[in-house]
Amino acid sequence: KEPYKGGQVDREGTPPSIWDMKVAKPTHFEAATKRYKVPHTECVDQCEKCTGKGEVSCEKCEGWGWWWCKSCNGKKWNWCSACSRGSQNAASGKQNHSNAPSDKGKGSGSSKGSKGT
Numbered sequence: 001k002e003p004y005k006g007g008q009v010d011r012e013g014t015p016p017s018i019w020d021m022k023v024a025k026p027t028h029f030e031a032a033t034k035r036y037k038v039p040h041t042e043c044v045d046q047c048e049k050c051t052g053k054g055e056v057s058c059e060k061c062e063g064w065g066w067w068w069c070k071s072c073n074g075k076k077w078n079w080c081s082a083c084s085r086g087s088q089n090a091a092s093g094k095q096n097h098s099n100a101p102s103d104k105g106k107g108s109g110s111s112k113g114s115k116g117t
Contacts, residue, residue: 004044013039
Protein backbone atom coordinates (compact mmCIF):
# COMPACT_ATOMS: atom_id res chain seq x y z
CA LYS A 1 0.00 0.00 0.00
CA GLU A 2 1.06 3.54 -0.64
CA PRO A 3 -0.48 6.94 0.18
CA TYR A 4 -2.94 8.35 -2.34
CA LYS A 5 -1.58 11.64 -3.64
CA GLY A 6 -4.35 12.48 -6.06
CA GLY A 7 -4.81 11.58 -9.68
CA GLN A 8 -6.83 9.01 -11.53
CA VAL A 9 -7.53 5.59 -9.98
CA ASP A 10 -7.43 2.66 -12.42
CA ARG A 11 -10.25 0.40 -11.28
CA GLU A 12 -12.51 0.25 -14.35
CA GLY A 13 -12.27 -2.79 -16.56
CA THR A 14 -11.28 -6.42 -16.21
CA PRO A 15 -7.82 -7.17 -14.82
CA PRO A 16 -5.65 -9.46 -16.96
CA SER A 17 -5.09 -13.02 -15.85
CA ILE A 18 -1.76 -13.77 -14.21
CA TRP A 19 -0.30 -15.24 -17.40
CA ASP A 20 -1.41 -12.27 -19.53
CA MET A 21 0.62 -9.71 -17.56
CA LYS A 22 3.35 -8.05 -19.62
CA VAL A 23 6.58 -8.04 -17.59
CA ALA A 24 10.24 -7.66 -18.45
CA LYS A 25 12.16 -10.88 -18.94
CA PRO A 26 14.60 -11.33 -16.03
CA THR A 27 18.34 -11.52 -16.61
CA HIS A 28 19.81 -14.97 -16.01
CA PHE A 29 20.76 -15.52 -12.37
CA GLU A 30 19.44 -12.11 -11.38
CA ALA A 31 18.72 -11.88 -7.66
CA ALA A 32 15.95 -9.30 -7.53
CA THR A 33 12.33 -8.82 -6.62
CA LYS A 34 10.22 -6.68 -8.91
CA ARG A 35 6.75 -5.35 -8.27
CA TYR A 36 4.25 -4.63 -11.00
CA LYS A 37 0.90 -2.88 -10.83
CA VAL A 38 -1.93 -5.02 -12.12
CA PRO A 39 -4.14 -2.91 -14.43
CA HIS A 40 -7.69 -2.16 -13.25
CA THR A 41 -7.09 -3.23 -9.62
CA GLU A 42 -6.32 0.10 -7.90
CA CYS A 43 -8.50 1.23 -5.02
CA VAL A 44 -8.45 3.99 -2.41
CA ASP A 45 -8.98 2.89 1.19
CA GLN A 46 -9.00 4.80 4.42
CA CYS A 47 -5.62 4.67 6.17
CA GLU A 48 -5.66 2.23 9.09
CA LYS A 49 -3.00 4.11 11.09
CA CYS A 50 -4.52 7.62 11.01
CA THR A 51 -8.15 6.61 10.29
CA GLY A 52 -8.22 9.09 7.41
CA LYS A 53 -7.04 12.14 9.39
CA GLY A 54 -3.73 12.45 7.54
CA GLU A 55 -1.49 12.39 10.60
CA VAL A 56 -0.03 9.51 12.58
CA SER A 57 1.03 10.16 16.17
CA CYS A 58 4.44 8.94 17.21
CA GLU A 59 4.21 5.79 19.34
CA LYS A 60 7.13 6.85 21.54
CA CYS A 61 6.02 10.39 22.46
CA GLU A 62 2.34 10.30 21.35
CA GLY A 63 2.95 13.33 19.14
CA TRP A 64 4.27 15.67 21.85
CA GLY A 65 7.86 15.68 20.53
CA TRP A 66 9.37 14.75 23.90
CA TRP A 67 9.14 12.01 26.54
CA TRP A 68 9.95 11.59 30.21
CA CYS A 69 13.36 10.02 30.92
CA LYS A 70 12.87 6.55 32.38
CA SER A 71 16.47 6.05 33.48
CA CYS A 72 16.28 9.03 35.91
CA ASN A 73 12.74 8.13 37.03
CA GLY A 74 11.13 11.03 35.15
CA LYS A 75 13.18 13.88 36.61
CA LYS A 76 14.15 15.05 33.10
CA TRP A 77 12.65 14.86 29.63
CA ASN A 78 14.22 14.11 26.25
CA TRP A 79 13.43 15.22 22.72
CA CYS A 80 11.91 12.36 20.76
CA SER A 81 14.27 11.03 18.09
CA ALA A 82 11.61 8.79 16.58
CA CYS A 83 9.44 11.54 15.08
CA SER A 84 9.87 14.76 13.13
CA ARG A 85 8.44 16.96 15.87
CA GLY A 86 11.12 15.99 18.40
CA SER A 87 14.00 15.74 15.93
CA GLN A 88 13.28 19.27 14.64
CA ASN A 89 13.76 20.64 18.15
CA ALA A 90 16.90 18.60 18.71
CA ALA A 91 18.33 19.69 15.33
CA SER A 92 17.70 23.35 16.16
CA GLY A 93 19.99 22.98 19.16
CA LYS A 94 17.35 22.90 21.87
CA GLN A 95 18.60 20.97 24.88
CA ASN A 96 16.85 18.39 27.03
CA HIS A 97 15.60 19.87 30.30
CA SER A 98 14.41 19.08 33.78
CA ASN A 99 11.15 21.03 33.23
CA ALA A 100 8.59 19.89 30.70
CA PRO A 101 8.43 22.05 27.52
CA SER A 102 4.63 22.29 27.64
CA ASP A 103 1.68 21.50 29.86
CA LYS A 104 1.77 17.88 28.68
CA GLY A 105 -0.07 15.82 31.25
CA LYS A 106 -0.87 18.68 33.64
CA GLY A 107 -4.48 18.19 34.60
CA SER A 108 -5.32 16.51 31.33
CA GLY A 109 -5.45 13.00 32.77
CA SER A 110 -2.63 11.89 30.47
CA SER A 111 -0.59 9.03 31.90
CA LYS A 112 2.23 10.18 29.59
CA GLY A 113 2.68 13.38 31.60
CA SER A 114 3.10 11.74 34.99
CA LYS A 115 6.70 11.16 35.98
CA GLY A 116 8.23 7.74 35.55
CA THR A 117 5.74 6.39 33.01
